[in-house]
């Protein structure tokens with residue numbers, strides 16, 4: 001059995017708690033002889049700042065480079081609101097994405113039937129929702145230069161951020177979306193603001209070309225990101241795969257996640273390019289939810305998004321699709337049994353702590 | 366009685382139809398001696414392109430500069446998808462905003478009780494919703510330079526857009542938001558992405574300073590634009606005034622509009638700075654909805670957003686608040702009577718065409 005190297009980066013807030021439940025699962029997989037994971041742990045975000053005055057240490061970056069997959073919790077919190085910009089908690093996550101070239105962020109937005117009523121949307125609008133946002137993750141306004149604040153004198157400052165996209169960056173994220181669509185409902189919706197942004201014009205042009213040249217069998221639609229956002233709120237089930245840039249993807253995937261009523265349940269995968277020689281790809285898996293500092297340390301956090309992110313790692317990094325399916329089924333079974341963490345509690349269900357939820361999923365497995 | 370100069374720019378798609386109903390209202394106000402409007406009409410967007418191969422002619426720009434207020438319909442449509450970027454329909458609108466320095470875009474998102482069920486959100490989430498998005502309209506990534514597509518050779522192109530904000534731009538839009546909040550529930554929520562964008566850092570810093578210095582009596586909250594978008598979907602009624610930049614404002618105001626179930630009902634105002642001498646400000650009023658080319662020319666369009674935008678003109682440009690109130694009341698009364706255009710039709714209501722709806726509102730007045 002091959003040994004897989006995992007780097008666990010729990011981060012801040014509820015990160016360590018939900019990571020604990022993934023650790024429990026990994027330990028069991030190892031001891032039951034189902035898989036062989038070697039785990040190491042590092043610091044990222046505020047916890048790295050507290051320890052080393054950086055958002056991630058060079059040592060942990062080196063470990064990240066070596067790992068077969070990174071399992072990431074969450075970063076940030078008001079405690080670090082005043083730290084210098086370069087070492088703010090988010091910088092650690094952004095550096096991991098950039099240095100590991102994790103350009104493809106897959107964010108499924110699935111509405112668990114048992115939770116459809118937790119959505120602010122009407123049941124009929126979200127029941128059965130199953131879409132994936134494919135977000136470009138290493139380009140755009142997140143990383144473009146110049147990115148500066150300049151003092152102009154007279155009490156005036158000027159802030160600049162730069163959105164940059166090259167053809168190849170749009171092509172490769174497009175391919176990820178089209179490949180994914182082929183395994184799903186075969187439809188891709190590309191979103192940009194071509195009526196205002198030159199990057200939107202290029203995005204539209206390149207998506208259209210990749211589609212025509214390599215994926216004519218997939219349906220491709222284009223929508224302006226603002227009306228796309230509207231449509232997501234109005235009738236989300238019309239979509240299958242949505243492909244969009246880093247900033248629009250940030251906004252749209254959060255909104256899609258919120259629609260499902262299952263924010264504490266949604267995983268994500270950030271993937272690099274497949275290496276031609278080793279056939280491996282760098283990858284980081286993290287829940288869509290944040291570090292929720294207000295409920296940290298209280299055993300209230302929902303570990304499902306984190307466990308489900310580990311499930312994505314099994315599927316995308318370790319070719320253990322069958323085991324990943326079992327993890328998904330265990331989650332569904334536990335939900336069906338009526339067990340709920342505080343975020344998804346409703347009448348007639350049984351309250352569970354983070355640990356109780358983790359243990360129940362493990363037992364089901 | 367003072368004479369007010371209006372420039373009507375119906376634009377494309379359903380623009381001319383809904384503008385027709387405003388024209389009907391203006392004619393009546395004139396003939397009844399309630400007000401004195403002098404109207405002129407111009408071309409913008411695709412219709413300007415078809416006539417002059419530009420998105421707005423210099424002649425119409427000159428009229429716009431002279432007008433006391435511009436009443437704007439909508440622009441764009443698939444017909445002009447292939448026209449050169451510089452003369453695409455939207456360019457006319459963007460030029461009006463920029464050249465007239467209409468930096469403050471006010472977008473109320475109000476849920477009409479009679480229409481609460483038209484929302485994809487649950488009634489309890491949106492009933493009674495009454496928020497305003499104050500969107501910065503002449504800065505940010507819409508207008509920053511460089512804004513280019515460069516051929517890099519080897520089949521590669523590079524697209525660049527630039528987000529730029531200066532202190533004074535953030536200060537003045539902040540003041541508009543704080544002033545507005547004072548007349549409402551006294552709460553402003555500022556949204557940016559300070560964890561990723563330098564313009565977000567400056568935005569946050571300047572809003573905080575303006576608040577502390579000039580509006581300490583107003584409650585100011587800050588939210589990251591992605592989680593702000595989430596909150597807007599989850600529990601929109603927590604907000605009063607949201608102030609944000611041009612691109613986030615584009616996304617967030619469309620989403621807020623869609624929440625209400627009343628997209629065809631929502632007006633907007635785009636305002637310039639008040640001139641110290643004349644005490645006047647340039648202004649453009651337009652519905653939040655687009656040109657809806659699919660239903661154009663069929664008498665299906667809902668004229669309420671357009672009429673309501675004219676109502677905002679009465680209020681903000683002509684100090685006719687009482688008359689504006691009457692327009693709002695007439696709209697509410699007609700809705701209460703059960704009259705509905707196709708977009709808001711539901712069981713037990715009476716179908717109305719664009720014209721019938723406009724006439725009914727006028728009759729009510």
Ligand SMILES: CC(C)[C@H](C(=O)O)[C@@H](O)C(=O)O
Pocket residue numbers: 090093094250560561591
């Ligand atoms: C934490 C932050 C930097 C990050 C982002 O903006 O990408 C987060 O919002 C996300 O979506 O993963």
Ligand SMILES: CC(C)[C@H](C(=O)O)[C@@H](O)C(=O)O
Pocket residue numbers: 195196226455458459615
């Ligand atoms: C038509 C387009 C240029 C415009 C914008 O992006 O600002 C529209 O979406 C709006 O919100 O008024």
